[in-house]
Amino acid sequence: MTHHIVVVGGGTGGTVLVNDLAERLAPEIDAGDVRVTLVNDSPDHVYKPVWLYVPFGKREPSDGRRELSSLVDDRVTLRIDRVTGIDTDARELQYSGETDRTSYDHLVLATGSTLAxxxxxxxxxxxxxxxxxxxxxxxxxxxxxxxxxxxxxxxxxxxxxxxxxxxxxxxxxxxxxxxxxxxxxxxxxxxxxxxxxxxxxxxxxxxxxxxxxxxxxxxxxxxxxxxxxxxxxxxxxxxxxxxxxxxxxxxxHRGVDIVSDAGLGDRGWVDVDQHTLEATEADDVYALGDTADTGVPNAGSVAHYQAGVVAQRLASEVRGQVPTATYDGKTLCFLETGMDSASYVEFDYDSPPSPATPSQKLHWSKLAYNESYWLTARGLL
Ligand SMILES: Cc1cc2nc3c(=O)[nH]c(=O)nc-3n(C[C@H](O)[C@H](O)[C@H](O)COP(=O)(O)OP(=O)(O)OC[C@H]3O[C@@H](n4cnc5c(N)ncnc54)[C@H](O)[C@@H]3O)c2cc1C
The missing domain is CATH 3.50.50.60 (FAD/NAD(P)-binding domain)
Known part of the structure; x- marks a missing residue:
């Protein structure tokens, strides 16, 4: 049997996840035992943290956009389309074309936030x-x-x-x-x-x-x-x-309607187990990043850490092993305290944040992270 893993949403979480899966499951993908598909509704991947700097004339919006195809491993099938419905009983995704469907064995929702x-x-x-x-x-x-x-x-x-x-x-x-x-x-x-x-x-x-x-x-x-x-x-x-x-x-902010319509959670956020990231209302569905209702901040760092956990769990599942990886609430965040100083916090479900003394070094660390983000998205950092 071929396991078809379908990830909806090619933002931070979805992109890190498919690249992790491509590397972790390379032998199974090459042997035809696993297929990984990423569906995103735009050909571009958007790195939103750049927008904080745009109003102050420090960055251009184009600094936060790259073609998604340039970031995704060749082992992953990329489909640029908008998912309009999820049928968790039939394990199918629907698109605007009425007869067009994608079947999945494992679904991951990484559809992010929308503004309302x-x-x-x-x-x-x-x-x-x-x-x-x-x-x-x-x-x-x-x-x-x-x-x-x-x-x-x-x-x-x-x-x-x-x-x-x-x-x-x-x-x-x-x-x-x-x-x-x-x-x-x-x-x-x-x-x-x-x-x-x-x-x-x-x-x-x-x-x-x-x-x-x-x-x-x-x-x-x-x-x-x-x-x-x-x-x-x-x-x-x-x-x-x-x-x-x-x-x-x-x-x-809201999540996306397809989540609520599929009965996976309210206001477009998916109800999940905050450690396993499994949807509580359907089998073989995970959610990560902003769309996963875990109570931790809606942050790219969270989506990144959660992607690693979901990749490990899916790899175990397709190999017939019991998945053991869990998410501990890890969140990391640089916090600008001026135009050239920043603080930094790291915390999880058990340890509260304790912001670092602001410094220019931390500001430069934040800018350096923003530059190296494209390697992170590719799964190289
Ligand atoms: C101004 C600003 C500054 C920020 N600064 C930071 C920061 O410093 N550090 C930090 O960690 N985080 C920061 N964030 C938050 C971070 O950008 C988000 O938390 C992160 O992008 C969430 O990743 P995600 O994968 O869950 O969703 P996203 O990156 O939003 O990706 C969701 C993807 O799903 C696609 N999609 C949605 N619906 C469908 C559909 N029906 N069919 C197909 N595709 C669909 C979307 O087009 C999008 O590509 C900032 C955000 C903003 C706005």
Whole structure:
């Protein structure tokens, strides 16, 4: 019997996974006992962390795009198509062509996050973001001409990709305006939905005094319900209003509809066992990266570590062995604290984060990681 492993989503997690499988299962693939297919809805692979630097004129969106085919091992069949349905009983994927189907023996969902600004009235018209390629370019245009006024960075939806990125943005903006002699004329406020500035209490405790030191205003318990574009104000569930001249928002995030439609989890996130990454609602289905509802941050590093675990488990399964590899919640994150300094955190399910003292060396380490990412995606690092 040939085992057909199908991976949906050629972003960070899916690409690292198929390259790992291609190497790990090379003898079985070459013998025709295993087939690996990667389905992605775009010919390009996108490295999203680049978007943080675009508004400050430090990177171009094209720095975060490469042809997926140039990153994927030749042993993997690449299909550029959008999966429109998953039938976990028949073990089939559907595409827009009605009769077109792909059968699988093992399915891995690595479909990432999508942005849902439409869920907050006024947000699509009134807010800017750097969580999409177009958003980061439009925000760059705004920032370049912004010399005075109030910038509000509002975290509207959680969970969202890269929980550190909103903190990074306000630290970078503070430094960027200071270096240009404009900081006295630019007020910066950060809003967060819960009672602290970050979901993780250890990171919140570390960040808050640094924000106050740098005169970054903080509004917690700020659950934005509406962006009033007539008066340039955020209106919150708590009854407060926050006025802005430039709104930079982290919009609500969702997974993808095919997940909910297949009964694999709510809002497009797949319910999984947080250690094995197996879907709880169907057999022979794994999920990894943003789409796997594990409670850990939606981060590329997480997708990368999880890909290694899923690859080991699938290799065991096709070899008739009991899979033993498990994910321990490992998360690694560099956190920019200005235009040329950064901190770093590493944590897992059992060990909380303890952010490192910010330094220029860590900032350069983050930039070096961003450069070497393309080797990581290929499975070489
Ligand atoms: C501004 C910003 C900064 C960030 N900085 C960092 C950072 O410093 N460090 C870090 O670790 N993480 C960072 N992240 C988060 C990181 O980019 C994501 O967590 C990571 O990309 C998740 O990987 P993934 O494989 O789960 O999903 P993705 O990389 O998003 O890939 C999902 C893929 O699935 C495809 N897809 C979706 N639906 C379908 C379908 N129906 N059919 C076919 N294909 C489909 C998509 O097109 C996409 O190619 C950042 C994110 C942003 C937005």
């Amino acid at each position: 600004p439409g869920e907050i009235p006024g947000l699509a018209d009134g807010g800017h973001d750097y969580y999409s390629e177009e958003g980061s370019v439009a925000l760059r245009d705004e920032l370049l001409s912004f010399t005075e006024g109030h910038i509000v960075l509002s975290v509207i939806g959680t969970p969202h990709m890269c929980p550190a990125a909103p903190l990074e943005f306000v630290f970078m903006a503070d430094d960027w305006f200071r270096k240009r002699g404009l900081r006295d004329d630019v007020e910066i406020t950060y809003t967060y939905p819960i009672q602290r500035v970050h979901g993780n209490p250890h990171i919140a405790e570390w960040a808050e005094p640094r924000m106050r030191e740098r005169d970054i205003g903080i509004e917690t318990f700020c659950n934005v319900e509406e962006v009033d574009t007539a008066s340039n104000q955020l209106r919150t569930m708590e009854g407060s209003a926050v006025a802005y001249d430039l709104l930079v928002a982290i919009p609500p």
